[in-house]
Amino acid sequence: MAQIEKSNHNSDQREAGRLQVLDVIRAAGTIARIDIAKETGFSPATVTVITSQLLESGLIEEITPEPAADAKPSTRRGRPRVSLRLRGAAHLIAGIKVAHNSVSVLILDFEGSEVVSHDMPMPEPRMATPYFCETLKRAVSQACAKGGFALSDLSGIGVAMAGLVDAKRNFVYWSSSLTDRNVNLGAHLDRVLPCPVFIDNDANLVAKAEHLFGEGRKVDDFIVVTIEHGVGMGIVIGGEIYRGERGCGAEFGHTKVHLDGALCQCGQRGCLEAYVGNYALLREANIMDREMPLADIGMLFKRAEAGDAMARSIFERAGRMFAMGLANIINIFDPKLIVLAGEQLSFDYLYADAVLEAMHQSSIQVDAPLPEVRVHAWGDQMWAKGAAAYAIEKVSALTVREVPVDA
């Protein structure tokens, strides 16, 4: 028994070592073995062993730089310095963002370069599980066809969806895209898709994308607040997504900002989302003006810009409530950076100067700079990129496990 545990321990260590080397190569782009040893702290001998295993498995490749045309023979003495890089062709990996109106698919190679980008309209915003799975399959099949390859050429698919997702188990407690609750969505998708699927909450995957490609590069502790139909949050601590025990953390939109307050879509009262979500604003507008359409936040925003006092007061309160919510995040996490990300940032009421000023005033006051707030407007393709990055990470872990020791 002790022996088995020890051997698992050793193989875990071997996998961790390979993943660490892969990560260093990914971060560097191209890098020589000696520099991998410096970055990882591994001995040069260990790096030689690991990199030959990774070369053998096709995950990385060697590149020998051409000597410069004008280089003198004397500078070309000895063996040329060989660098390593990821082999893009090793894997094709898809990321999917499920939104209310559309499914966005992005296919990346193993290096993270974009191969295909595709958007498909959602037939309905909310579906039963089997129909939902078929819809995702259709979207990703269309993307593959666009790229001239088969669905079976994919090594993994990441799925970003709104709702309460236990990423560890690929399990969806609740999502605004599904009519069913408590769905073992991973198992359902496994039946219709030919490769491993990795599901997570969409705000978590935005945080992943911000960390790898966006405003959170080289920042290991930060918070992303997403503003879309609802309000989401992704927490990065120590370079990792923080998910909580059951996968239900980071529910910023459902933190309560008023005891027994306004009714939220979730059925509870006083949630932040019930004060700042589109539906909340339109609900208020409708009280003052029964003719106000219940779906057009753009029209309400235009009215506010034109000076309509009712419309202004609605946005103003939403901004103050949002500022209070952000201040609470600062008072709890004291992060270095907060990224406000989303598609609907064209309506600036949630990150206007007045909102950020109110946020500052409700934050703990010390004689040290408050967290930086960066606003990052992006579309569904960027969310899909986070999903693909998550899948690349997972596929890397699966692949290094299969690399033989004596490669």
Added chain:
Amino acid sequence: MAQIEKSNHNSDQREAGRLQVLDVIRAAGTIARIDIAKETGFSPATVTVITSQLLESGLIEEITPEPAADAKPSTRRGRPRVSLRLRGAAHLIAGIKVAHNSVSVLILDFEGSEVVSHDMPMPEPRMATPYFCETLKRAVSQACAKGGFALSDLSGIGVAMAGLVDAKRNFVYWSSSLTDRNVNLGAHLDRVLPCPVFIDNDANLVAKAEHLFGEGRKVDDFIVVTIEHGVGMGIVIGGEIYRGERGCGAEFGHTKVHLDGALCQCGQRGCLEAYVGNYALLREANIMDREMPLADIGMLFKRAEAGDAMARSIFERAGRMFAMGLANIINIFDPKLIVLAGEQLSFDYLYADAVLEAMHQSSIQVDAPLPEVRVHAWGDQMWAKGAAAYAIEKVSALTVREVPVDA
């Protein structure tokens, strides 16, 4: 330059390895070298090198168990199995908890066993920095005298105090114990005390104590909410105290639960503390009854127990506000465990069944169990124990750095 970086890297790794071995020995109590290798994943040869360095430096010692009296000679063949344990006498370390009325000092040996416990009344709840430093010195000197040794025999002192503390820098932005703001308290204490001092927010150190000795043993992700004069929070993520960027995180008591709400001691409006702190309850009581003394929460509690409607309504609202705050913590962290800790838990209005029920109702509802809530009433000595544990950790790190490589 690259060479220097590499050598720092190696010595960091050496220190990390030594600390890891020390941690394993501390957790086990007594443990054989071969089991240290299993626990750490280090090779037996590495463990032999590290443990001989630690033996040489006096941080650990060998124990050879006596063979059982009835053991046959045949079972005693070969070398007896030697185990290792921490050498308690290696260091004496003090922990100090600064409260409104008293300074509690606990002196532990390096193994964590209690050597001396001492309480001294605080001359004033709030002092200027030099007087505060002298007060701490007096308290810890008295504790040393009680144990029959000198202040200079201590290897380190941990200090737990309320307020905004940047533990990394031993810097106090603000504390209810100090009349000054922005105090480089570490430097001040260094001038009057003969050993290194390590300062942290008291709720962080309660979390440390819960993790090492209390309800959070073997739980790597949990939240501690402290209920004393104010409301504090300690966050443990991945087995480590989460402190935030400037050391101002986990300010649960100053998260806002009402836009433009009740005035808080901190000068802002709508803080949770302004609804659940003793002063907040007494402020309300005083409105209904001008004779109500503004400092006696016990009397107000007795009135509520006796059925006084005004008093009951005050506690009832405080409980509901507190439940809402706890639900927000669950919705953000989704922790496995919440520990409610503090001295004033004899007044149960903040953790009555009705409060926990209200907390459940405001938490994200999924078909998975909600976090466990444990109530842990303890006195100032336990806070001091957290401070001492923190100092033991820091002293260990300083000591392993000084152990020579060729020991």
